[in-house]
Amino acid sequence: MSLLARLQSKSTEVATTAEPAVRQEPVRQVTAAPEETVIPAVPKPVRPAVPVRKKAPEPTDEYVELKNLTLKHILKERKNGDVDDIVTELDEIIADILKENDHIKATENLDKLKEELTNDLTGYGPINPLLLDENVSEVMVNGPNMVYAERGGKLELTDVTFRDNEHVMAVLEKIVAPLGRRIDESSPMVDARLKDGSRVNAIIPPLALGGPTITIRKFSKDPFTIHDLVRFGTLTEEMAEFIRACVEAKLNIFVSGGTGSGKTTTLNVLSSFISNEDRIVTIEDAAELQLGQEHVVSLETRPPNIEGKGAISIRDLVRNSLRMRPDRIVIGEVRSGEALDMLQAMNTGHDGSLATGHSNSPRDMVARLETMVLMAGMDLPIRAIREQIAGALHVIIQQSRLKDGSRRITNITEVQGLEGDVIVLQDIFVFRQSGLDENGKIIGKLVPTGIRPQFYERMEYEGIHLPASIFVEKE
Numbered sequence: 001m002s003l004l005a006r007l008q009s010k011s012t013e014v015a016t017t018a019e020p021a022v023r024q025e026p027v028r029q030v031t032a033a034p035e036e037t038v039i040p041a042v043p044k045p046v047r048p049a050v051p052v053r054k055k056a057p058e059p060t061d062e063y064v065e066l067k068n069l070t071l072k073h074i075l076k077e078r079k080n081g082d083v084d085d086i087v088t089e090l091d092e093i094i095a096d097i098l099k100e101n102d103h104i105k106a107t108e109n110l111d112k113l114k115e116e117l118t119n120d121l122t123g124y125g126p127i128n129p130l131l132l133d134e135n136v137s138e139v140m141v142n143g144p145n146m147v148y149a150e151r152g153g154k155l156e157l158t159d160v161t162f163r164d165n166e167h168v169m170a171v172l173e174k175i176v177a178p179l180g181r182r183i184d185e186s187s188p189m190v191d192a193r194l195k196d197g198s199r200v201n202a203i204i205p206p207l208a209l210g211g212p213t214i215t216i217r218k219f220s221k222d223p224f225t226i227h228d229l230v231r232f233g234t235l236t237e238e239m240a241e242f243i244r245a246c247v248e249a250k251l252n253i254f255v256s257g258g259t260g261s262g263k264t265t266t267l268n269v270l271s272s273f274i275s276n277e278d279r280i281v282t283i284e285d286a287a288e289l290q291l292g293q294e295h296v297v298s299l300e301t302r303p304p305n306i307e308g309k310g311a312i313s314i315r316d317l318v319r320n321s322l323r324m325r326p327d328r329i330v331i332g333e334v335r336s337g338e339a340l341d342m343l344q345a346m347n348t349g350h351d352g353s354l355a356t357g358h359s360n361s362p363r364d365m366v367a368r369l370e371t372m373v374l375m376a377g378m379d380l381p382i383r384a385i386r387e388q389i390a391g392a393l394h395v396i397i398q399q400s401r402l403k404d405g406s407r408r409i410t411n412i413t414e415v416q417g418l419e420g421d422v423i424v425l426q427d428i429f430v431f432r433q434s435g436l437d438e439n440g441k442i443i444g445k446l447v448p449t450g451i452r453p454q455f456y457e458r459m460e461y462e463g464i465h466l467p468a469s470i471f472v473e474k475e
């Protein structure tokens with residue numbers, strides 16, 4: 001492909017190598033991801049202090065001049081040349097430039113120079129290596145001088161930098177243009193999915209004070225399985241066996257937790273237990289779920305266009321999905337009025353539905369669902385809402401990111417029903433913390449409470465037999 005064509009290409013993708021990703025056991029460190037912050041009611045945004053970074057040595061003036069001359073030369077002389085040819089001939093091109101400009105003697109950093117030029121020509125500039133790195137799951141650009149990457153669950157400041165805001169904008173342009181989106185002062189925010197499934201969000205000045213800001217969540221080619229989660233200590237084998245039985249018995253399950261606690265990952269694992277015979281409809285803001293079954297229809301919401309019209313919400317999609325004859329409905333994240341439609345669906349024969357929501361405990365989740373149903377604007381009495389919730393939901397799985405960065409399922413809770421005005425919840429499994437070790441790592445145990453769920457019989461009836469021993473704490 002010619003350089004010009006490549007630069008303007010509509011099919012630019014984040015290049016990915018073909019080898020399967022090597023899963024890294026997430027590093028559990030106190031410094032992992034930042035704690036969830038409550039946005040303070042301060043009138044002016046407080047800019048965080050620039051953290052200390054292992055700074056890369058400043059390039060010399062000669063190096064910068066050589067790079068600029070080479071780029072200029074390529075853009076002028078080799079505009080219609082094949083990118084791959086140009087990359088293989090970089091040695092010669094640079095040698096020619098050095099010959100023509102004998103005041104430049106910077107020859108010690110040629111490998112670095114070639115790498116940077118290749119990144120600028122074929123990829124997304126300075127962040128290209130991060131996007132190609134299998135171990136990096138997220139890339140965050142906070143203006144030209146601060147680029148963060150998440151590696152194995154740990155967020156770190158990298159030594160990657162851009163020249164200036166314009167450089168970031170140029171790369172951003174290259175990312176969003178092939179997706180048919182634009183980003184400029186009149187539409188300063190973009191949320192989009194790259195061809196390889198990665199999510200990209202960009203927001204630029206004047207909205208972003210620190211410069212053009214890009215957040216890329218890379219698509220993971222092989223998502224965590226139940227075995228991974230057991231290996232990480234997120235849940236025990238008994239709990240795994242239990243939730244598999246819950247999915248197979250077509251119970252309605254809600255995964256609750258904070259941002260980044262692993263809800264979507266757990267939802268994906270739950271979905272993997274759905275029978276291959278079922279017709280599954282998934283509904284998400286950003287398609288993240290990766291189901292292995294054959295009969296899957298994936299739906300994704302749409303943001304409003306520039307005139308603010310044409311938005312399609314989760315609620316619209318939930319309603320539409322009911323006319324699609326689904327056996328299972330899987331909803332990425334329930335935030336608002338769609339809760340009502342979801343509960344109604346669960347109560348009217350769409351058993352075995354799965355969803356996630358943002359909250360800190362099973363009890364809190366139930367309270368939030370009440371609020372969300374109110375957002376549907378139907379003016380339902382609170383008692384009716386509780387009846388809907390108690391009738392629809394069978395299980396709440398509470399997931400948390402603990403202080404040491406590890407992810408745990410802290411409660412598997414049965415929704416038993418309504419007693420008076422109160423929704424009765426009963427923990428079946430809980431995380432029991434016993435202390436901290438000398439490294440600040442949390443010591444604790446996931447244990448059954450000893451109580452068998454009321455739906456145990458329903459499971460037996462469905463032909464799913466769970467040994468009663470999994471509900472008893474082992475010595």
Ligand SMILES: Nc1ncnc2c1ncn2[C@@H]1O[C@H](COP(=O)(O)OP(=O)(O)O)[C@@H](O)[C@H]1O
Pocket residue numbers: 026137153224229232234257258259260261262263264265266406407408
């Ligand atoms: N059980 C787990 N153990 C370790 N890391 C996890 C676990 N579940 C998810 N992660 C990692 O945590 C990050 C956020 O997970 P995700 O499922 O998207 O969370 P949420 O949907 O709650 O925001 C991802 O990088 C994911 O790979």
Ligand SMILES: [Mg+2]
Pocket residue numbers: 263264265333
């Ligand atoms: Mg999520």
